[in-house]
Amino acid sequence: MINTPQQKRSLQSKLGRVRGLGSTREGVHHWWAQRMSAVALLPLSLWFVYSLISLTGSDYDAFHAWAGEFGNSVFLMLFVVAMFHHAQLGLQVVIEDYVHSEVWKMGMLLFVKYGTVLFAASAIFAVLKISLAG
Amino acid sequence: MPDDTRPLSPHLQVYRPQITSILSVTHRATGVVLAFAALLLAYWLASAAYGPEAFGRAQGVLESWFGRLILFGFTFSLFYHMCNGIRHLGWDMLWGFDMAKLRITGMIVVIASLSLTVLSWLMAYGHVGKL
Numbered sequence: 001m002i003n004t005p006q007q008k009r010s011l012q013s014k015l016g017r018v019r020g021l022g023s024t025r026e027g028v029h030h031w032w033a034q035r036m037s038a039v040a041l042l043p044l045s046l047w048f049v050y051s052l053i054s055l056t057g058s059d060y061d062a063f064h065a066w067a068g069e070f071g072n073s074v075f076l077m078l079f080v081v082a083m084f085h086h087a088q089l090g091l092q093v094v095i096e097d098y099v100h101s102e103v104w105k106m107g108m109l110l111f112v113k114y115g116t117v118l119f120a121a122s123a124i125f126a127v128l129k130i131s132l133a134g
Numbered sequence: 135m136p137d138d139t140r141p142l143s144p145h146l147q148v149y150r151p152q153i154t155s156i157l158s159v160t161h162r163a164t165g166v167v168l169a170f171a172a173l174l175l176a177y178w179l180a181s182a183a184y185g186p187e188a189f190g191r192a193q194g195v196l197e198s199w200f201g202r203l204i205l206f207g208f209t210f211s212l213f214y215h216m217c218n219g220i221r222h223l224g225w226d227m228l229w230g231f232d233m234a235k236l237r238i239t240g241m242i243v244v245i246a247s248l249s250l251t252v253l254s255w256l257m258a259y260g261h262v263g264k265l
Contacts, residue, residue, distance in 0.1 A: 049212065126179040
């Protein structure tokens with residue numbers, strides 16, 4: 001990858017590149033965070049789907065009993081955090097690819113970022129409330 | 135043209151659809167769909183924290199035919215995005231880039247995600263024994 005014609009012609013030093021000071025001033029952070037959250041979501045999603053299968057037909061009390069169990073509460077919160085983080089990173093790329101107006105792009109990026117944090121916080125608080133208040 | 139050595143992006147309008155491009159677009163589309171699924175999960179958890187009436191309302195919506203259709207779509211989106219995501223992680227480790235492997239892994243992703251979706255729903259409604 002280093003020896004493509006573009007990079008041979010680039011004025012940017014290789015040190016500048018590896019320090020993450022590319023055109024976006026971000027380096028590989030976004031890419032890496034997307035992969036790390038994806039890897040975390042593999043087991044968490046499988047656990048979640050398996051849990052939903054087991055919970056099919058459960059009523060309010062049965063669901064509370066399940067979600068209030070220590071391990072289930074912890075995994076639910078981890079799932080919510082990894083999922084909303086991954087969703088934010090993915091939606092960001094989609095917006096950056098397709099929205100070309102700077103104003104709309106910035107507005108939608110803020111909307112997605114604040115929205116995912118809001119919903120993640122609500123979901124975490126919901127799990128805590130179920131878990132701690134019974 | 136500033137630089138004729140730069141690769142051209144494949145223009146969707148003039149490219150014949152291929153398994154690679156279709157699966158790639160589907161990966162992105164299912165990702166966006168799953169963002170809505172995440173919102174629904176947050177609403178569902180919040181309703182359970184709010185009380186029996188709110189949870190009952192949420193369950194009423196989810197257990198309607200329309201709710202189940204949406205959940206079925208979410209299930210497929212999740213399994214597709216997960217299976218194709220594993221394919222992506224393989225590419226990140228420089229595995230599976232040649233056309234033969236791309237086609238085979240692509241077919242595996244489609245078959246696996248459809249099978250896992252149907253299997254999950256059969257298990258949920260007791261037609262197949264639970265694990």
